[in-house]
Amino acid sequence: MQHPNHRIRLVRWARRAAAACAVTLLTTTAATAAPTQAHTPRPATAAGFVNAASVPKSELRKLNHPVPFAAYRRSHSKQTRQGHTVRRAPADEQSDLRQQCEKQAAAAKTQAGWIKSRFESCQKKPYDLILRDKNGTEAIGRLWFDMWTLGFAYDGSRRVDYLAGVENIRVQTAPPEDATKWSIAQSFRDDVNASASDPNPQVTAPGTVQRDELLGVWNDKPTWTLTYASPDLGAQFNNGNQQKVAATVFMDLGVSSPSVSPYSEVDAYHSGVRFDYAGPVAGKHRGTVFTGARVELVMSRKDPEVNESALHIYDALKHPERTFPSFAGKTVPGEKEPLHRLVDPTKQNENRDKSTKECRAVWGDYSGTGLECDEYPFASTKEGSTKGDNRYSVRLISGTDNGEGGKRILAMYTTNRVLDGDPFYVKITD
Structure with missing residues (x-):
């Protein structure tokens, strides 16, 4: 873009x-x-x-x-x-x-x-x-x-x-x-x-x-x-x-x-x-x-640098029943419903803390494994895990993939001048 x-x-x-x-x-x-x-x-x-x-x-x-x-x-x-x-x-x-x-x-x-x-x-x-x-x-x-x-x-x-x-x-x-x-x-x-x-x-x-x-x-x-x-x-x-x-x-x-x-x-x-x-x-x-432009974060499940992040997001959007927390009728925004950027670092950390707690509740102590708790919608969005509707997903993925995914998100924000509260969408390709 x-x-x-x-x-x-x-x-x-x-x-x-x-x-x-x-x-x-x-x-x-x-x-x-x-x-x-x-x-x-x-x-x-x-x-x-x-x-x-x-x-x-x-x-x-x-x-x-x-x-x-x-x-x-x-x-x-x-x-x-x-x-x-x-x-x-x-x-x-x-x-x-x-x-x-x-x-x-x-x-x-x-x-x-x-x-x-x-x-x-x-x-x-x-x-x-x-x-x-x-x-x-x-x-x-x-x-x-x-x-x-x-x-x-x-x-x-x-x-x-x-x-x-x-x-x-x-x-x-x-x-x-x-x-x-x-x-x-x-x-x-x-x-x-x-x-x-x-x-x-x-x-x-x-x-x-x-x-x-x-x-x-x-x-x-x-x-x-x-x-x-x-x-x-x-x-x-x-x-x-x-x-x-x-x-x-x-x-x-x-x-x-x-x-x-x-x-x-x-x-x-x-x-x-x-x-x-x-x-x-x-x-x-x-x-x-x-302001009328549609901003999208695009990731591919075939991209070796972010394929784990992409698969997690794909499952959250297409098969939310495969994701945690799990409940009947779960849906996750980002494809048809926009996400909105969150800039406040305190609120971002609150999202990360809640997501990490959910990862530990499901997979136990994963420290020392090289895995990290990936969350979607992202901690840097107003739809993150602390929003209160449980329409989010967590999954353990490799730390390198998780880190590269974070860089891609930040690049999308700055390339498109996405400010606090601005909407954007997520698209996962094969």
Whole structure:
């Protein structure tokens, strides 16, 4: 779940965007956690752009031949041309994240998109819109496009970057409608969840949070970059302040033609992020993560370094009747129910003490054997043996295996910036 190359990929994307022709962006004053200042498109009516799925098939028959916008623009060369043609990046320059996102089409087209890891996310959302005349009685145009948003959070920095864009624009019109006059708007805003944050949470928005352009400009310069950050006060974690800021970044979408009401989609995309300065418990002292990512500890029963730990966890999850303490109807969390990290060393030791007592009750004195009491859920989770529901398991395994298993758990915590109370899952493979 690491992200070793996402900085490089973002730079590559930004460099391609910078090579495109210069355009003037419509800017708004950025505001910290002030979504009311962001652009909110008006609701759609029967006239104007509407979702093609809501239009009778009989109306679509004459508008079912998409034309790439570049070709359409050439055929309307008498119209004022916006922007300039630029070289499109060859396929081998496309980022790994984009390629992977396209393979996750079902998740990628949702509002939250596909969240690959704590540090990478993406949305690829296809649109198919019909333009009705001002009376709302006749379909006079059709617009297809893909909306992309790539997100990059950073382990080591309190920032998150979004590469947003509109691509693969295709159109069809009935005279006298002219698609070169159509526009698409992307408007970003952010909100802070104070109840899930530490005191005085703040987010710094980028200077430009809206881009409202004609299709020709989007076609020539399809992407733009936004950076959200959170200021920090330096190390405060020893005083109990991890400077956590729980925030959501939203994007609203608008599509318009000069003669009719615009199409509007509020919250076309949203991204949950958390900034922190948690210190060494998180690995790198500060960082940002996508909170919607599923974090998993993966172990294999064929891995010689942790095969005993893996088998113990597998039995606890799949065959709890084989484990101790034993009782009818026993279940153990971690596969479908998440575990939650526990950082408090005193409570961790209480879990270990109770688990060790259970091991001795079952196997007697095992000192000098080289075996150790392995516990699942782990002592470093809130679901450990002292939780009080007895939904845990203990087993004697070799000390070397037990020690390596502990290292794997810690690496999972720090690699994914799993803080106290954060959920994660466990997956055991063959």
